[in-house]
Amino acid sequence: MTGDPTEVSHWRPLRLLLDAMDDDIARLYREARIEGLKPSFVMELIRLHHQGPMTITELAASVDRTHSAMSQKVAAMRNAGFVRTTTGEDARSKKIALTAKATAIAGKLAAEWRATEAAVAELEAELPRPLTKVVADIEEALRRKSFHDRIAERLAGDPSWQ
Numbered sequence: 233m234t235g236d237p238t239e240v241s242h243w244r245p246l247r248l249l250l251d252a253m254d255d256d257i258a259r260l261y262r263e264a265r266i267e268g269l270k271p272s273f274v275m276e277l278i279r280l281h282h283q284g285p286m287t288i289t290e291l292a293a294s295v296d297r298t299h300s301a302m303s304q305k306v307a308a309m310r311n312a313g314f315v316r317t318t319t320g321e322d323a324r325s326k327k328i329a330l331t332a333k334a335t336a337i338a339g340k341l342a343a344e345w346r347a348t349e350a351a352v353a354e355l356e357a358e359l360p361r362p363l364t365k366v367v368a369d370i371e372e373a374l375r376r377k378s379f380h381d382r383i384a385e386r387l388a389g390d391p392s393w394q
Contacts, residue, residue: 268312
């Protein structure tokens with residue numbers, strides 16, 4: 233048996249970096265006195281502002297998320313007061329719509345989105361290899377062989393997994 237495998241991680245520095253960047257965005261929201269807003273809500277709120285009410289399925293597809301993940305996010309955004317559910321075209325479907333609270337800050341959210349994208353572009357210009365290129369390279373490598381398959385191959389040879 234080996235030591236604690238969590239003491240070495242290639243994944244953790246990236247996750248911590250992304251968490252720190254999200255924390256900085258959340259700090260901007262607090263400074264602007266936007267209560268309850270999480271950076272993870274912003275894409276969906278902007279999308280609803282521009283495209284109008286959508287079902288969970290439509291919203292999930294529009295931002296490339298699963299229905300289950302979007303359902304959980306919609307519940308969190310509803311609890312924070314940013315969205316409400318309305319009856320859809322038939323009694324079985326529901327549409328997700330912005331509340332007045334979300335509509336009032338939609339311009340600020342779009343401004344933050346643009347500023348964040350510009351800041352990422354500025355940051356990339358300082359790097360020897362742009363992050364967007366690294367991500368594209370990773371996506372291409374995963375098309376050749378999925379992350380699942382890469383992990384499963386290693387687990388197949390690990391007696392602790394058997």
